[in-house]
Amino acid sequence: MKLRVRSELVYRFDPPTDAIFQIHVASWPGLRVLEETLVVSPEADFRLDETVDLGTRPLRGRLSGTVSVIYEALVDNGRLKGLPPGAVQHNWTDLPVEVLTYLWPSRYCGSDEFGRFAEREFGSLSGGARVLAIVGWIAGNVDYRFGVSDSETTAARTFIDRAGVCRDFTHLGIALCRASGIPARAVSAYAAQMTPPDFHAVFEVWLSNGWWLIDPTGLAPIEGLVRIASGRDAADIAFLSTQGACEMVRQAITVEAV
Numbered sequence: 001m002k003l004r005v006r007s008e009l010v011y012r013f014d015p016p017t018d019a020i021f022q023i024h025v026a027s028w029p030g031l032r033v034l035e036e037t038l039v040v041s042p043e044a045d046f047r048l049d050e051t052v053d054l055g056t057r058p059l060r061g062r063l064s065g066t067v068s069v070i071y072e073a074l075v076d077n078g079r080l081k082g083l084p085p086g087a088v089q090h091n092w093t094d095l096p097v098e099v100l101t102y103l104w105p106s107r108y109c110g111s112d113e114f115g116r117f118a119e120r121e122f123g124s125l126s127g128g129a130r131v132l133a134i135v136g137w138i139a140g141n142v143d144y145r146f147g148v149s150d151s152e153t154t155a156a157r158t159f160i161d162r163a164g165v166c167r168d169f170t171h172l173g174i175a176l177c178r179a180s181g182i183p184a185r186a187v188s189a190y191a192a193q194m195t196p197p198d199f200h201a202v203f204e205v206w207l208s209n210g211w212w213l214i215d216p217t218g219l220a221p222i223e224g225l226v227r228i229a230s231g232r233d234a235a236d237i238a239f240l241s242t243q244g245a246c247e248m249v250r251q252a253i254t255v256e257a258v
Contacts, residue, residue: 016064017244087128112177192224
């Protein structure tokens with residue numbers, strides 16, 4: 001599926017501070033960047049890197065004053081498929097070593113707090129069927145609602161509040177999968193058909209020797225997701241991280257099918 005993605009971020013950095021943007025489409029198997037442009041105004045000295053294992057392409061620099069960063073790309077994200085119920089869950093001894101870190105609790109995903117609940121609620125299932133049951137439980141018990149959560153909300157807090165946005169749905173899904181012995185990690189993405197358009201947080205699980213994308217909100221089709229960054233939770237995939245304070249002036253995201 002071919003998609004044109006665009007993000008326009010205008011922020012004020014006062015005083016000057018170091019900043020890391022994660023807005024570039026990731027370098028990932030099956031995902032091809034056909035065209036891309038980056039326009040920064042006023043001009044600034046940026047460095048574009050690429051992580052070896054995750055394909056994330058962080059853009060970093062020291063910024064001052066009001067800065068506009070506009071990124072556009074035409075991509076072909078291949079043929080992404082939804083998770084099949086029959087996807088196989090692996091014994092931990094059979095997992096690739098780089099996947100093991102996604103079994104453990106992390107800052108926003110305290111999976112060690114959900115073990116008893118996960119076993120009672122989903123204990124009769126495994127693999128893809130268990131993940132889909134987890135996503136179904138979230139859909140039936142958590143409301144998608146703005147203003148309930150903030151940047152510090154954890155999976156445990158969302159479990160109590162039973163409301164949140166994509167970030168919170170993702171954290172809860174990750175925590176329940178890890179509590180079930182299934183590696184899971186957060187993914188930031190450009191997403192087709194999102195209303196209103198925005199950066200979207202989803203997650204992916206390691207089953208049948210590969211990663212499978214899951215949108216626990218059900219707001220965006222899997223085939224319309226364009227990967228940006230992945231990591232343990234929201235702390236690893238933020239579209240903008242700064243050492244000091246910054247203020248948003250304007251932000252706009254668009255995704256169009258071509």
